[in-house]
Amino acid sequence: MAGYDGREVNEHGADQIRRLVVVSNRLPVVLSKSAGGWRSEPGSGGLVTAIAPVLRNRGGLWIGWPGTAGREDLSGALDRATRDVGYSLVPVSLDKEEVDQYYRGFSNEIIWPLFHDLQTKCNFDPLYWDTYREVNRRFAEVTRDHTAPHDFIWVHDYHLMLTAQNLRALGTEARLGFFLHIPFPPLDIFVKLPWRREILRALLSYDLVGFQTLRDRRNFVQCLIALLPGTSVRGRGQVCQIESGERAIRSGAFPISIDSRQFESDSASHDVAESAWHIHENLPDRQIILGVDRMDYTKGITDRLRAFRRLLERHPEHRDEVTLVQVVVPSRRGIPGYESLKIEIEGLVGEINGQLTGPSGKVPIHYIYRALERTELLGYYRASEVALVTPLKDGMNLVAKEYCACSLEENGVLILSEFAGAAAELQRGALMVNPYDIAGVADALHKAVTMRPDERHRRMHQLRQSIKQHDIFWWVDSFLRASIERDLSSFPVVEDYVPGRRPAV
Ligand code: ADQ
Numbered sequence: 001m002a003g004y005d006g007r008e009v010n011e012h013g014a015d016q017i018r019r020l021v022v023v024s025n026r027l028p029v030v031l032s033k034s035a036g037g038w039r040s041e042p043g044s045g046g047l048v049t050a051i052a053p054v055l056r057n058r059g060g061l062w063i064g065w066p067g068t069a070g071r072e073d074l075s076g077a078l079d080r081a082t083r084d085v086g087y088s089l090v091p092v093s094l095d096k097e098e099v100d101q102y103y104r105g106f107s108n109e110i111i112w113p114l115f116h117d118l119q120t121k122c123n124f125d126p127l128y129w130d131t132y133r134e135v136n137r138r139f140a141e142v143t144r145d146h147t148a149p150h151d152f153i154w155v156h157d158y159h160l161m162l163t164a165q166n167l168r169a170l171g172t173e174a175r176l177g178f179f180l181h182i183p184f185p186p187l188d189i190f191v192k193l194p195w196r197r198e199i200l201r202a203l204l205s206y207d208l209v210g211f212q213t214l215r216d217r218r219n220f221v222q223c224l225i226a227l228l229p230g231t232s233v234r235g236r237g238q239v240c241q242i243e244s245g246e247r248a249i250r251s252g253a254f255p256i257s258i259d260s261r262q263f264e265s266d267s268a269s270h271d272v273a274e275s276a277w278h279i280h281e282n283l284p285d286r287q288i289i290l291g292v293d294r295m296d297y298t299k300g301i302t303d304r305l306r307a308f309r310r311l312l313e314r315h316p317e318h319r320d321e322v323t324l325v326q327v328v329v330p331s332r333r334g335i336p337g338y339e340s341l342k343i344e345i346e347g348l349v350g351e352i353n354g355q356l357t358g359p360s361g362k363v364p365i366h367y368i369y370r371a372l373e374r375t376e377l378l379g380y381y382r383a384s385e386v387a388l389v390t391p392l393k394d395g396m397n398l399v400a401k402e403y404c405a406c407s408l409e410e411n412g413v414l415i416l417s418e419f420a421g422a423a424a425e426l427q428r429g430a431l432m433v434n435p436y437d438i439a440g441v442a443d444a445l446h447k448a449v450t451m452r453p454d455e456r457h458r459r460m461h462q463l464r465q466s467i468k469q470h471d472i473f474w475w476v477d478s479f480l481r482a483s484i485e486r487d488l489s490s491f492p493v494v495e496d497y498v499p500g501r502r503p504a505v
Pocket of ligand 1: 182256294370394
């Protein structure tokens with residue numbers, strides 16, 4: 001039987017990975033064109049921070065699209081970036097048509113909405129599928145050319161679900177892992193995908209398929225059992241074994257996290273404290289309720305604005321006491337649905353501010369549409385009494401974890417959607433809400449802004465403990481360990497969350 005066979009098993013788990021090769025849609029660098037040619041700056045973010053030391057220590061490499069359409073010569077910029085980051089960066093070039101059909105089309109007009117349960121937003125154009133297959137094959141060819149049998153190849157996210165299948169066809173023997181950053185949908189939604197069996201079979205070409213939560217893994221297993229008869233599953237813990245046809249693979253729930261200590265120490269800096277002070281200075285005697293999201297219809301921004309309006313309508317006493325700061329970072333411009341969402345959000349902000357600004361002239365919603373510098377973002381996290389994180393569906397949602405890591409005085413309140421992957425770990429400290437239930441979210445807001453200090457402290461302390469315990473380094477280590485460790489029972493039980501169920505207190 002092909003697939004996982006326990007090679008190189010060792011109790012030190014990730015230490016036994018000889019060389020790590022990361023493959024993702026985008027390279028972890030930001031390229032910009034200047035008069036002297038292309039310049040590059042290393043990317044930031046938790047994933048890069050956590051994986052970079054493993055790549056540096058083992059002479060690893062990162063393969064991905066550099067983010068520019070066309071076949072421009074980026075070698076000088078990438079060589080310099082390679083020297084800066086300490087591991088190799090290998091580009092996969094894409095032309096404009098490929099970017100349109102593989103990235104904008106198949107990935108973001110089909111898989112993104114479908115996997116977030118929003119099938120009515122899908123455009124199942126068969127041309128997108130053809131290009132998706134071609135580009136996945138290209139990623140596989142570049143990866144084959146730069147890897148050896150003892151490498152561990154770790155492929156990330158929904159853009160590259162077919163890469164392992166192509167690598168196997170090209171003769172790659174290396175161990176292959178895949179992590180899906182977005183949710184995996186339930187069977188009755190997944191079956192709408194015209195290429196449902198092809199995608200499932202392709203995922204079975206990996207040795208380890210990782211998801212954010214047990215919910216996602218359960219959905220994946222249900223789809224396999226229904227669509228590929230003869231599939232069987234062993235083990236119910238964090239990592240299980242799946243047998244299907246000729247393949248035996250592992251699958252696990254690995255909730256991604258943040259570099260919580262870095263967030264904590266950065267948010268304790270003088271610059272962040274000053275930024276937080278300025279933010280509150282401009283909103284004196286008010287509690288700040290904060291929303292921070294990429295512009296995306298899955299983030300539930302319009303329902304959230306309606307819930308805030310209802311809070312102020314039902315509790316006029318809060319009108320001079322609270323302000324909603326909604327920060328939105330521009331994202332995926334040019335993809336259908338995103339421009340109209342911006343218009344809808346901005347119309348609603350204007351409508352609510354027009355309706356509820358009182359004689360004091362204080363505006364209920366402050367709307368910011370741009371990417372924030374890290375100091376400013378952390379300043380908002382520190383300054384805000386409440387974080388309102390209400391996606392309609394989300395793989396994990398790192399904003400929820402970042403807010404808690406920055407709540408140094410442990411006095412912030414997190415309101416969290418039941419449909420965020422983070423719900424499983426954060427259900428005990430957060431106020432859990434159904435983001436579609438506008439009245440319920442308004443009630444949670446009322447509860448948050450009137451919560452006693454001791455309850456705020458107790459809840460936030462619990463949230464911070466769980467985020468510290470399972471940070472991004474734990475996440476990288478447990479994924480790599482799951483690919484090589486023989487004894488699956490050594491993996492801890494990860495928490496589950498079933499929406500609608502009473503939260504465990
Ligand atoms: P995203 O959908 O992008 O990620 P999320 O996990 O919330 O969602 O991460 C957003 C990141 O962008 C955060 O680190 C946040 O700090 C940053 N950000 C948001 N608004 C910003 C602003 N205005 N300025 C600056 N920075 C801003 C996908 C999945 C998620 C999953 C992650 C990681 O959709 O479910 O948690 O991958 O796996």
